[in-house]
Amino acid sequence: MRPDEQSRAGIVWAYRFDAAGSPSLVPRGEIPTLPPQEGFVWLHLDLVHNHTKAWIGQQARLLSPTAEEVFLSTEPHQRLDHSAGLVWGVSHDLIRDVDRNSGEVGALYWIVAERFVITGRREAMRSTRLVAETLDRGETVASTADLFELLVEFIIDDVTDAVVRLMDLTDSVEDLVLSDSFEGAPSRIGAIRRTAVRLHRQLGGQHLLLRRFSDGSSGRGAPDAMRACAGRLLQRIDGPHADVQSVQDRARLLQDEMAARSASQTNRQLYTLSILTALFLPATFITGLFGINVKGLPWVETDLGAGFVTLACVSAATMTLILLRRRGVIGK
Numbered sequence: 001m002r003p004d005e006q007s008r009a010g011i012v013w014a015y016r017f018d019a020a021g022s023p024s025l026v027p028r029g030e031i032p033t034l035p036p037q038e039g040f041v042w043l044h045l046d047l048v049h050n051h052t053k054a055w056i057g058q059q060a061r062l063l064s065p066t067a068e069e070v071f072l073s074t075e076p077h078q079r080l081d082h083s084a085g086l087v088w089g090v091s092h093d094l095i096r097d098v099d100r101n102s103g104e105v106g107a108l109y110w111i112v113a114e115r116f117v118i119t120g121r122r123e124a125m126r127s128t129r130l131v132a133e134t135l136d137r138g139e140t141v142a143s144t145a146d147l148f149e150l151l152v153e154f155i156i157d158d159v160t161d162a163v164v165r166l167m168d169l170t171d172s173v174e175d176l177v178l179s180d181s182f183e184g185a186p187s188r189i190g191a192i193r194r195t196a197v198r199l200h201r202q203l204g205g206q207h208l209l210l211r212r213f214s215d216g217s218s219g220r221g222a223p224d225a226m227r228a229c230a231g232r233l234l235q236r237i238d239g240p241h242a243d244v245q246s247v248q249d250r251a252r253l254l255q256d257e258m259a260a261r262s263a264s265q266t267n268r269q270l271y272t273l274s275i276l277t278a279l280f281l282p283a284t285f286i287t288g289l290f291g292i293n294v295k296g297l298p299w300v301e302t303d304l305g306a307g308f309v310t311l312a313c314v315s316a317a318t319m320t321l322i323l324l325r326r327r328g329v330i331g332k
Helices: 004-009 052-058 065-072 126-136 144-178 185-215 222-288 305-326
Strands: 010-018 023-025 042-046 081-083 085-095 103-113 115-119
Touching: 004 115, 004 126, 023 126, 042 052, 042 085, 042 144, 042 185, 052 144, 065 081, 065 085, 065 115, 065 185, 081 185, 085 126, 085 144, 085 185, 103 144, 115 144, 144 185, 144 222, 222 305
Parallel strands: 042 115
Antiparallel strands: 010 023, 010 042, 081 085, 085 103, 103 115
C-alpha cells in the first residue's frame, strides 16, 4: 500500500475549520496550504518521521527561525515564546499507550498563528487525541487561540484527575498512620511524594509560563487573543496547582508523623526492656555470686539453699521495683 501525501510529510492528521469554526478532517491525500484562504487549519505532526523536518523547512516563510528550531528540537523543558504574530512552545502531556495512559510525561511541541496551528510529538499524546475526538463529534472552535486553549484544558484536566487520585491515596495513608498501622505506609508515602513532585513540576512550570505571558513583560507584543487565552488557562491551573502543593505538604507531614510515632513506639519498647533489665539485674548478680566455686558462701551445705537463693533473687527484684516506683521511673 502506497503512503498518502500526509503520511509522506509526517502528518498524523489535519483538520480544516471554516469561518464559523466547524471542523472537518482533511483527506489523507491532501496537504492543506498554510495559511488557508479562509478559516484556519490544525496539523499534527510525527516528529520522528524522516520527512517532517523537510516539510517544516518548506514553511520557513511563515515561521520564525527560533520557532522552527524549538519545534524540531528535543527540548524537554516547558517553554512559551512569541513573536509579533506567532506563539510557540513546549508543554508536558501524558503519553498514551495503545489501550491506556502510561502515566509517563512527554513533550508536546506547538506553534500557534492566526490562521494555523501546528503540533508535534515523538510519542502518542493523550491531549491531542482527546481534541481530535472532540472535533470528530462536531464541536466548533472559533479561532486558533480557542483550539490551543482546548488542547491545554485537556492537559490540565488529566493532571487534575491525577491530583484527585493522589489526594484520595494520601487520605488512605493518613488513616493508616493515625491508627498506628504502618504496614506498607512508608512505601506508599514515598510513591505519593514522587508523583506529587512530578505533577508539581508539570503544573508549576506551566503556571509560571502562563502567568509571565499573560501578566508580565514576556508576553508584551504577543497576539491579544493568545494573551487572553493564557489568562483564562492561568485561572484554570491555579486550583490543581494549589492542590498538588497541599498534597506535597501533607505527604511531608505524614512522613514526619510516621517517624515520630515510630520513634515513640521504639522508645516504649526500649523503656519496657530497660525496666526488665533493671528488675533482673540484682537477681543476675546474686546467681552470678553463688556460681563462684569458693568456700564460705552461705547455704551451700543447706538442703533449702536453692529456695533461699530464689527468695533472695525475688526479694532483690521486689526492692528494685519499689525503689524505681518511688523515684518515679515506673508510673505511679
